[in-house]
Amino acid sequence: MSIITNIEDLRQRSKKILPRMLFDYVDGGSYDEQTLRRNETDFDALQLRQRVMVDTSGKRLGRSVLGQSYALPVGIAPTGMAGLYYPEGEVVALAAAEKWNIPYTLSTLSICSLEQLRGSTDYPFWFQLYIMKDRAFTESLIERAAAAHCSALVLTVDLPISGQRHRDIKNGLSVPLRFTGGGLFDMMLRHGWWRRQMFAKSKSFGNLAGMASAENSKLMGLAQWCASQYDPSLSWDDVAWIRKLWKGKLIAKGVLNAEDARHAIDHGCDAVIVSNHGGRQLDGARSTISSLRSVATAVNRQAPVLLDGGIRSGQDIIRALALGADLCMVGRPYLYALSAAGPAGLDTLFTILKNELEVCMALMGIRDLSEVDETCLENPRYFSREY
Template identity: 50%
Template sequence: MTPITCNEDLRQLAMRRAPRAIFDYVDRGSYDEHTLNGNRRALDALMLRQRVMIDVDQRSLATTMAGEAVSMPVGLAPTGLTGILHADGEILAARAAQAAGVPFTLSTVSICSIEAVRAAVEKPFWFQLYVMRDRDFAASLIQRAKTAQCSALVLTADLQIQGQRHRDIKNGLTVPPRLTVGNALDLLRRPRWAWGMLRTPHRNFGNLAGFISGGGKGMTTLSQWIGSQFDPTLSWQDVAWVRSLWPGKLIVKGILDADDARAAVDAGADVIVVSNHGGRQLDSAPPAILALPQVVAAVGDRCEIWFDSGVRSGQDVLKALALGARATLIGKAFLYGLGAMGERGVTTALDLIRRELDVSMALTGTRDVREIGPQVLWRP
């Protein structure tokens, strides 16, 4: 096998091993994908300031995220349908994150349930909440997260209404995936994936069992279900309501605007994640890395600020920290590893980022990740 040297290698391998509809769900964005592609262009455009003849022998990547010690400023973002990209995907990703000393976040629309993931790991993870139209059900999810000893709650703010993702509609993505005339050959050409899915009991939305109409038996496409259950009336008052129910750290994800950042802090957020949902929601929204400085300026030290959307390498992590983020979250980057090689692939994705961040710190004259600031960026 050709050595894996970068995240793109994992992406190419995942493309070959996962069914097309599922890979497209992970890989693509909304509408014409201007924001999806803009995330990468904006990160690539930032240049690093090379420094030489500085003692960088003893380097440290260790820091904290939401008060928890981490081995590097990287966490696994909440990603829906992870368990159909690879059988038991959420469990495997949580195990890899635990071994790497970084946080894992379980999505509301995960395939493996809160309880199944908690039983498989020693360390509590974080839980991501979508507030449904049924507030009692949302409250029950919060209670289940508390019972599982989840150490932080991530409230996603930017999916009240789903941006159209052309590929998902054309592929007819359902959960669990249906065998049709159109996709039969594609599924049969992925025997590794098919065998894994046949062996696992986790093939549906684990956290939503009994809530989805029809028993959750693949009765609708993902986009149709989201359209019927997600709540467009969600407001900052609802964030305050969630805050009143959740005693631990509250992380609000999906902020691009300074006014929204201030409102999130006022509503009780301990952490803000600057994110455009990986280019999967409002197309033509700005690249998240360009929005980061104004959010940092707006809320200052009132809360922690993290960055998400487009992070694929250690250099990307370094750039986000240089612009004021305390830490970063990765989505596609670890999903490519999961789709390529399961738990070992997630470990590989994290190891790649760790090594890239370490080397890039050294070449910018930085020994401690907590010392990263604007000085590592090259400015003409």
């Protein structure tokens, strides 16, 4: 890992290690992938303000969110199937989060279950939830999250239906994995990946065990069962229902505009995550960084505002904090690092982000991240249109 200098290096190593269908699942977006690209490129439009001859010794990188103090202003976003990228990948990621003292969010579509994670450590973690058509099963997931002492529930609000992802369809992605034809040949070439996955204890969706057969014996697997559970009838009334069931902190993930941010707060959410599902849902939507300022203004410090989508450097984190984010989440970078080298890859990822943050702060005259605001950017109103 000594030659890895940035997140793109981790991405390239991940691409060499993973079968194509798994790499494309994490790397791709919906339809023409316009929003996927904007999530990254729109960060480049924001110019950082350099300052000189400012004492920045003793820099402080910590942040407090929802009553918890963290060592870095970054956390691990919920991503499905992490355990297929590295054996027991979710457990490995939670261990890294504990080591670095950052938040970790377990996906509903994780390979390791809620109970497996709680059995691995006492470190608090968040649980990401989809509201499914089967409301009884949704309620059971909430009860399991409470039993696992999850410190927050992250409610995904931007998936009433799944956006089409061309790469996944062409690759024939399914869970459990099924390799045929060219996909089988490609998998056999990835010796390191399949040798380590042979001994993985978990190979399917741990939180959904048994649900496919219970719902419909003709379904091909858990992925299809889950896709059938997305509910286009979702409304803010469902968020209010979740709020009554869940007594802990509630975070709405998938907010892109001021109106929806206000709705989330009005319906009892304790925080919002500015997110477009990593460009995997509505293709053509705005990037998360271009949406952040209007959401932060609407929330008006009533609740923390987090951001995911497009973070690829410590500089990007500074840009997001300057426009109103309290903390940033990384999804793709985490899976690139996990698949590249497991625990060592995650250590490399967070070392890179920490070092980039420290260098950036020194060159911008910032001693404490609490000082970061719009004055840290040369053009803070580049994304100025309110909507």
